[in-house]
Ligand code: ADP
Ligand code: MN
């Protein structure tokens with residue numbers, strides 16, 4: 114059995130031992146209630162172009178403000194060193210970050226904020242290649258009357274800080290008990306890592322994210338939360354912010370998370386990002402036909418979608434473990450072995466939504482939501 118196919122992730126494990134992380138977290142407390150003298154801390158967050166914690170790349174830095182902004186437009190466009198994030202050459206390293214959404218900061222708490230940004234070029238203000246938000250937003254802006262809803266199920270795996278193994282896997286050799294008790298489980302030997310999942314849930318609620326719920330998943334140490342339904346670009350914004358909060362919660366608790374789609378090889382479930390989708394016509398009477406038409410369109414472009422549904426998804430979409438084979442498109446009512454599942458409720462009501470089960474846990478939600486909308490609606 115292999116854990117962590119990407120060697121870079123392994124390097125991160127021994128950087129910081131658990132005791133040290135816990136000690137530092139505890140020390141933060143006494144200064145937390147110091148008066149900020151009217152100033153605001155704004156944590157600017159953006160997507161980097163390399164791979165950092167968890168196999169994704171999210172970076173941030175803080176700016177002091179004199180007041181709480183009412184909208185992102187009131188905030189300064191800032192910059193960063195793109196040569197340190199794999200996004201620019203050293204001799205022309207500056208990348209600008211333009212605020213696009215503001216969230217209450219669950220770590221520093223009110224009145225401090227987290228500011229989600231998109232990365233753009235100086236002078237031209239054009240999006241840099243890793244700015245996938247811009248294209249998705251352009252797609253959604255073409256047909257706002259369709260009011261596209263996305264509900265995304267983010268699966269993730271908690272990893273031990275001292276050895277590169279998921280929670281619940283013994284440090285030495287050997288394996289946990291086979292899958293069965295972990296999915297929606299309760300109990301010390303079944304629900305492994307609940308404090309992380311629960312703390313993250315609270316953090317998302319505080320930040321005003323549309324988090325719909327959480328559940329323990331099939332593999333030990335694997336959990337899920339759902340973001341949505343969100344309209345259009347808000348889905349990607351809330352998804353990325355929820356991932357940032359996950360990285361920060363794990364940092365606080367001295368553990369690691371991975372968004373790798375198959376953290377443990379063998380008879381263990383992978384991790385996906387099922388994307389539930391509907392448009393206004395799909396949710397109205399007669400919507401079932403609109404849904405089937407959309408699903409058929411997805412079938413025609415199957416491989417094109419697979420290509421942008423996450424790295425390493427071939428290790429996950431094997432046709433086993435509640436997935437469909439990567440090279441074959443299929444759909445069906447209530448079928449968890451199909452590429453697309455149509456919920457039983459949707460068939461019964463003849464309107465509703467469908468679930469694209471193909472996206473991997475590390476997919477870019479801007480890319481996936483934009484692509485589904487482009488293929489089915491434009
Ligand atoms: P599953 O049964 O696949 O585990 P979940 O309950 O985890 O499903 O997630 C279903 C997701 O679908 C939720 O995030 C929910 O917000 C979303 N959803 C519900 N109705 C719609 C809809 N009409 N359009 C898009 N998403 C929806
Ligand atoms: Mn689910």
Ligand code: MN
Nearest residue numbers: 266268330337
């Ligand atoms: Mn799931």
Ligand code: MN
Nearest residue numbers: 266387468470
């Ligand atoms: Mn699902």
